[in-house]
Amino acid sequence: MSDGPMFYLATAGASADPVTRLGWGLLAISCAVVLIVAILLAWALWRRRPELASDPQGRLPVARTGPGLRWVWIGVAISTLALFVSTVWTLQTLAAVRHPPRAPAFTLQITGHDWWWEARYVGAAQGQDFTTANEIHVPVGQPVRLELRSADVIHSFWAPKLAGKTDLIPGRTNVAWIEADRPGVYRGQCGEYCGLEHARMALQVVADTPAGFQDWLARQLAAPAPAVSPSVAAGAAVFQARCAACHAIRGTPAEGIYGPDLSHFAGRATLAAGTQPNDTVHLAAWLADPQALKPGNEMPRVPLTDGDRASLVAYLQSLK
Ligand code: CUA
Secondary structure, three states, rough: OOOEEEEEOOOOOOOOOOOOOOHHHHHHHHHHHHHHHHHHHHHHOOEEEEEEEOOOOOOOOOOOOOOOHHHHHHHHHHHHHHHHHHHHHHHHHHHHOOOOOOOOOOEEEEEEEEEHHHHHHHOOOOOEEEEEEEEEEEEEOOOEEEEEEEEEOOOOEOOOOOOOOOEEEOOEEEEEOOOOOOOEEEEEEEOOOOOOOOOHOEEEEEEEEEEHHHHHHHHHHHOOOOOOHHHHHHHHHHHHHOOOOEEOOOOOOEOOOOOOOOOOOOHHHOOOOOEEEOHHHHHHHHHHHHHHHOOOOOOOOOOHHHHHHHHOOOOOOOOO
């Protein structure tokens, strides 16, 4: 369980770790409180009481003298102490994760859409900002600043291994940060119900070594490779005719902003915001009927011949 992708009590970064320690601490305090109350309750139920003496008319007294009130005061004192410790610890943790320990490496502007993630890299590569979608790469050991916005309804950025949740709210920009302390793929998930496909609004955060991240940046900034086969060339033409109004591919005339940016699409591990693996079978099925795989999403069924669809698959898979 502890290595499950969404298990938030085992984290991997400076933005999440203090919250995790707090989570475990509050869990321990809560368990101790429940245990103590249960033991006292059991003891009160099962202990033998001294017999009450009746008066000469056979009546029992309605009041009992004894040390009962003392226990109330002890209980109030212990509860107050536990709540005080929890409050101070929570405030300390909030202060600790408010700002990263070092200046962030760059800014990632993340925009939530129904139901996918747009990610714009600002200041990561010298003078060249660029956009991608649903799979973001970050360098290990460096904080990355997040500017979180929404294009439609309220979403919430939640990569539990890397940071707590921060909402994406229409009309405002929320700021957060993430840092991964070891390489790996960290799953993120929209954390706020945002409509029919809320559960299929996932993202991957890939933490690369610094050298691996520079390689990834260089690949992102490279122009698409020339078509290596007639099928890829045909697919590029189909894309410009049928897909380019909504999707962009850097270095081509396709500049649509309505759907996810597909530059270097083949480098991503998943399709449709974490819904399916990005392989030939699922990509062809997605292009044939996006509504079957993710009902209600904004991508319409685009009528394509089988040949055009196969070319389109070949072209998209060439965008490494
Ligand atoms: Cu976006 Cu839930």
